[in-house]
Amino acid sequence: MKRAYWLDQVAFAYADRPALAIDHLAIHAGKVTALIGPNGAGKSTLLNLFAFLICPDAGEMYFFGQPVRGEDILALRRRVGLVAQNPYLIKGSVIDNVELGLKLRGIGKEQRRRSAMDALERVGLGGFGERPVSALSGGEKQRVALARALASEPDVLLFDEPFTYLDQGGVHLVEQAISNYARKSGKTVVFSTHERLQGAALADESISLFAGRVVGAPLINLFRGTLRDGVFDTGKLAIQVPRALDQGSYLAVDPEEIVLSPNPLNSSLRNSFPGRIIMIAEEAGRARITIDIGEKLHARITLESLQNLGLGLGKNVWVSFKATAVKVF
Amino acid sequence: MDYFADSFLAALRLIFQFDPKVYQIVWISLRISLTATVCAALLAVPAGVWSASTEFTGKRLLRQSLNSLMAMPTVMIGLIFYGLFSRRGPLGDFGLLYTPAAVIIGEAVLVFPLVMNLAMTAVESADPRLLPTLRSLGASRVQQFGLVLSETRLSLLVAVAAGFGRAIGEVGTAMMLGGNIQGLTRTMTTAIALETNKGEFELGLALGMMLLLVAFSVNWLLRPVERSAG
Numbered sequence: 001m002k003r004a005y006w007l008d009q010v011a012f013a014y015a016d017r018p019a020l021a022i023d024h025l026a027i028h029a030g031k032v033t034a035l036i037g038p039n040g041a042g043k044s045t046l047l048n049l050f051a052f053l054i055c056p057d058a059g060e061m062y063f064f065g066q067p068v069r070g071e072d073i074l075a076l077r078r079r080v081g082l083v084a085q086n087p088y089l090i091k092g093s094v095i096d097n098v099e100l101g102l103k104l105r106g107i108g109k110e111q112r113r114r115s116a117m118d119a120l121e122r123v124g125l126g127g128f129g130e131r132p133v134s135a136l137s138g139g140e141k142q143r144v145a146l147a148r149a150l151a152s153e154p155d156v157l158l159f160d161e162p163f164t165y166l167d168q169g170g171v172h173l174v175e176q177a178i179s180n181y182a183r184k185s186g187k188t189v190v191f192s193t194h195e196r197l198q199g200a201a202l203a204d205e206s207i208s209l210f211a212g213r214v215v216g217a218p219l220i221n222l223f224r225g226t227l228r229d230g231v232f233d234t235g236k237l238a239i240q241v242p243r244a245l246d247q248g249s250y251l252a253v254d255p256e257e258i259v260l261s262p263n264p265l266n267s268s269l270r271n272s273f274p275g276r277i278i279m280i281a282e283e284a285g286r287a288r289i290t291i292d293i294g295e296k297l298h299a300r301i302t303l304e305s306l307q308n309l310g311l312g313l314g315k316n317v318w319v320s321f322k323a324t325a326v327k328v329f
Numbered sequence: 330m331d332y333f334a335d336s337f338l339a340a341l342r343l344i345f346q347f348d349p350k351v352y353q354i355v356w357i358s359l360r361i362s363l364t365a366t367v368c369a370a371l372l373a374v375p376a377g378v379w380s381a382s383t384e385f386t387g388k389r390l391l392r393q394s395l396n397s398l399m400a401m402p403t404v405m406i407g408l409i410f411y412g413l414f415s416r417r418g419p420l421g422d423f424g425l426l427y428t429p430a431a432v433i434i435g436e437a438v439l440v441f442p443l444v445m446n447l448a449m450t451a452v453e454s455a456d457p458r459l460l461p462t463l464r465s466l467g468a469s470r471v472q473q474f475g476l477v478l479s480e481t482r483l484s485l486l487v488a489v490a491a492g493f494g495r496a497i498g499e500v501g502t503a504m505m506l507g508g509n510i511q512g513l514t515r516t517m518t519t520a521i522a523l524e525t526n527k528g529e530f531e532l533g534l535a536l537g538m539m540l541l542l543v544a545f546s547v548n549w550l551l552r553p554v555e556r557s558a559g
Contacts (some may be wrong), residue, residue, distance in 0.1 A: 051465050078467035088458035090480055101466040148466070
């Protein structure tokens, strides 16, 4: 599959505070990729790297197969569009902003106006062209910034935390705009989110970031602790991990790999804890169960098993998972 | 007390009867100071915007030098340019001494560091998202420069107005380089300083009021600008 970005041993630091340390990372062209991670994981830094606003301190970066070089930076920047989490709009009207990227690329007035109007339609702000930006709400500003990025039809659309300032209607519109951009125009979209569910629902692929690293775990059930002799101690729980692991301060348990049962299981699952159900919610057609086992743990099961097991709020339940269902990093 | 009250009334009469002598001096003052400010701003604003939006070695030193130059006594500028412009000076052949051009040059040099410093501050205190936004939209360096200029235009206008305020109110440079020649280089400040000594207190008072009027008007006009630039 064609790669929009390929990062090889890339590191980046703000002054002497390391922000990114990525061994390998591929973003596939024509796909929607979600960068998922908690605040401070390095998502915005990675997006700035993808937008060519910062350069890696070490390592190689490739854009559609070509190595990224300082002298091409302007041309590269013009092939991507970045929507910041809290975007800056220039003084003036909405249309001034949406046309700006096109104007900087030397596009003529008529075509500029057509593309800008079209981009505004796509984000549901059709009649907003002449409004002053000072009169917009936070969510509207973000949509104007999205229209501004879309107007110049970049090869890659980068979007930092798209859903922070949006109301329900806005979220739907933006989701639509993002997926249309990838699916209808065949362009690449990368967006960051700290909400795993939203990320997974909208994206073709998702990448979990934690403390500046790409981690192969979904970052749910994330615990901090110490690892010794095949046991990860969170302070409240002792979790068995594969013996081969010897270092890491964080542990994540895949919610799909958790088995719930009314009684202790007589099985090969090495981790087994009694707990109490404190929350049940539906999530993308499945049940998300939160169990208090000393730490809060989320499990995801089918709605069918929820019924079969007769699980309910406040009920006691046994939680089991394999040592290999955990990721330590 | 009578002396002061009578002079005050006489000064008001000079102003409201549109005494040509008063208004000629006001006009010369405005012309010289405005020209000097515009000339200085044409260089100082771009230089300030450029220095503020670019990283280079010596930026701190530049900033410190500008701060020091802002404190330069006006009479020192006058003295230095007097040396340059006087007959035997290196630029004596141009015959600039005691001409409006000499005062304009002196005042332009005087206000340059002030305007450049304030322009740098205007850009540095602009929204930190401005430059990354312009870069990500694909602005070349020249385009970034133009857009920063336009986004911070109100604060930059305040910087230029501060420069004009300094030019119109200074006396040292205008006196040493202009020589207070009637109809040519006699400005409000030089007239107040020199004509009052010759017994023309009413004229001095009238010009003083006009000077205050100009200074306050500039401030008053900038009020809404300063508020929205805030």
